[in-house]
Amino acid sequence: MNGYLNESNFMMVEEGFTTRDLLENVLVELCQASNQQAFFVADLGDIVKKHLCFLKALPRVKPYFPVKCNSSEGVIRLLAELGAGFACTNKVEIARVQNIGVPADKIFYSSPCKQVAHIKYAASHGVQLMTFDNEVELSKVARSHPRARMLLGIAADSSPSAHPSMAFGTTLESCRHLLETAKEQAVEVVGISFHLGSRGLEPQAFARAVAAAQLAFDVGTELGYQMRLLDIGGGFPGTEDTRAPFEEMAAMINSALDLYFPDGCGVEIVARPGRYYVTSAFTFAASITAMEEVPTEQPGSDEEDSGSKKSLVYHLSDGIHGTFSCLLFDSPCPSPQLHKRPCPDHPSHSSSLRGPPGHVEDHIADGLELPELQVGDWLIFKDMGAYTIASSAPLGGCPQPQITYAMSRVAWKAVQLFLGKPPAAEDDRETLCAPLSCGWETAEAPCITPALAPASII
Numbered sequence: 001m002n003g004y005l006n007e008s009n010f011m012m013v014e015e016g017f018t019t020r021d022l023l024e025n026v027l028v029e030l031c032q033a034s035n036q037q038a039f040f041v042a043d044l045g046d047i048v049k050k051h052l053c054f055l056k057a058l059p060r061v062k063p064y065f066p067v068k069c070n071s072s073e074g075v076i077r078l079l080a081e082l083g084a085g086f087a088c089t090n091k092v093e094i095a096r097v098q099n100i101g102v103p104a105d106k107i108f109y110s111s112p113c114k115q116v117a118h119i120k121y122a123a124s125h126g127v128q129l130m131t132f133d134n135e136v137e138l139s140k141v142a143r144s145h146p147r148a149r150m151l152l153g154i155a156a157d158s159s160p161s162a163h164p165s166m167a168f169g170t171t172l173e174s175c176r177h178l179l180e181t182a183k184e185q186a187v188e189v190v191g192i193s194f195h196l197g198s199r200g201l202e203p204q205a206f207a208r209a210v211a212a213a214q215l216a217f218d219v220g221t222e223l224g225y226q227m228r229l230l231d232i233g234g235g236f237p238g239t240e241d242t243r244a245p246f247e248e249m250a251a252m253i254n255s256a257l258d259l260y261f262p263d264g265c266g267v268e269i270v271a272r273p274g275r276y277y278v279t280s281a282f283t284f285a286a287s288i289t290a291m292e293e294v295p296t297e298q299p300g301s302d303e304e305d306s307g308s309k310k311s312l313v314y315h316l317s318d319g320i321h322g323t324f325s326c327l328l329f330d331s332p333c334p335s336p337q338l339h340k341r342p343c344p345d346h347p348s349h350s351s352s353l354r355g356p357p358g359h360v361e362d363h364i365a366d367g368l369e370l371p372e373l374q375v376g377d378w379l380i381f382k383d384m385g386a387y388t389i390a391s392s393a394p395l396g397g398c399p400q401p402q403i404t405y406a407m408s409r410v411a412w413k414a415v416q417l418f419l420g421k422p423p424a425a426e427d428d429r430e431t432l433c434a435p436l437s438c439g440w441e442t443a444e445a446p447c448i449t450p451a452l453a454p455a456s457i458i
């Protein structure tokens with residue numbers, strides 16, 4: 001084991017139950033303490049599964065998890081334990097992973113726009129791998145970090161589905177000029193990077209981007225650089241209901257890599273999968289703290305009748321400056337489940353969810369059809385692991401929700417097998433478990449040599 005994660009970092013749970021069961025347990029405790037604070041439950045076993053699937057589907061690609069996507073301690077510890085690297089966008093994120101013990105060579109300072117103070121921080125903490133896509137960034141790094149190893153960021157996809165706000169990356173036409181400027185400033189360029197955005201990516205976009213990256217590699221090599229690293233960014237789906245499933249994207253990436261960067265060509269491939277790893281592992285619960293009724297006019301209805309149909313606005317203790325900041329990162333509008341089962345004969349109303357009262361423009365969701373709820377009722381949001389947990393204190397004064405981490409014994413055994421450590425003996429394990437589970441689907445990890453474990457248990 002690598003020592004980043006141990007059994008005290010999470011609750012060991014039994015098979016047969018789900019994250020929802022765990023959530024119910026937390027809710028009982030909170031209700032007993034009259035506590036209405038929003039909270040998460042996180043199934044670390046789900047992240048283990050994702051990691052093993054990633055390695056199986058993209059065997060040549062090393063994942064660097066973007067810390068801005070979820071900087072919670074359990075996630076960072078687990079991914080460090082599994083050997084993943086980390087992509088950081090500022091010094092707070094670098095410090096976060098280094099405080100857990102992650103070595104500098106597993107950290108990629110991936111932000112295209114960096115503050116000079118943060119570049120200096122990276123330099124003094126041994127973080128060398130960085131990106132640039134314009135001359136201003138280049139000269140900042142040339143002045144502040146002489147040992148940086150740079151990746152040139154290219155805007156590789158010009159298709160209509162490309163994210164309109166993705167300003168990251170230079171054009172292929174500008175590559176030569178930027179690489180020549182880097183040469184003049186004695187900056188070491190080691191490869192090419194792209195990030196295609198995260199909104200409903202087509203698998204073909206990756207193939208086009210890998211092809212474009214190869215052209216940029218050629219320019220670098222021509223200018224005398226040793227080009228040995230390709231970063232294919234993030235954008236892999238975090239749930240299964242997306243237009244292109246992860247496996248389809250992976251198949252397309254593998255064939256593009258085989259064509260443009262064949263095995264043995266000396267180029268290492270990395271990616272920055274964020275939402276892929278964490279979305280489905282986290283479930284969020286928030287209670288209603290206030291509500292307002294907005295009468296709606298019914299077209300054609302008479303005066304007396306017009307009050308019977310209403311719209312309801314519910315305020316939660318958390319909003320888009322806190323957990324729901326995921327809405328700013330292209331995550332779909334969350335549909336809550338009700339904690340209490342509604343009476344089937346109660347009418348539903350057009351309902352909206354808002355952040356804490358007084359926070360103007362804190363719109364979480366509109367147009368939901370919900371039965372009438374009360375202050376103190378709980379709403380449950382699934383798939384809330386990505387872009388919901390910040391590395392610094394959230395804006396707007398929302399307190400950070402508590403996170404309860406759990407992992408099933410089978411998933412923990414899989415981690416141990418993956419890392420080449422034989423799992424604990426049967427008797428020792430019995431004492432570690434609470435009678436719950438987060439639903440690891442495999443019955444038992446097979447008894448096989450550690451080297452084969454990842455591919456075999458998924």
Ligand SMILES: Cc1ncc(COP(=O)(O)O)c(C=O)c1O
Pocket residue numbers: 066069168195197198233234235236272273274275276329386
């Ligand atoms: C530059 C960059 N890389 C990687 C990611 C990760 O994207 P995702 O979470 O969709 O994998 C993001 C997300 O915003 C990003 O901006």
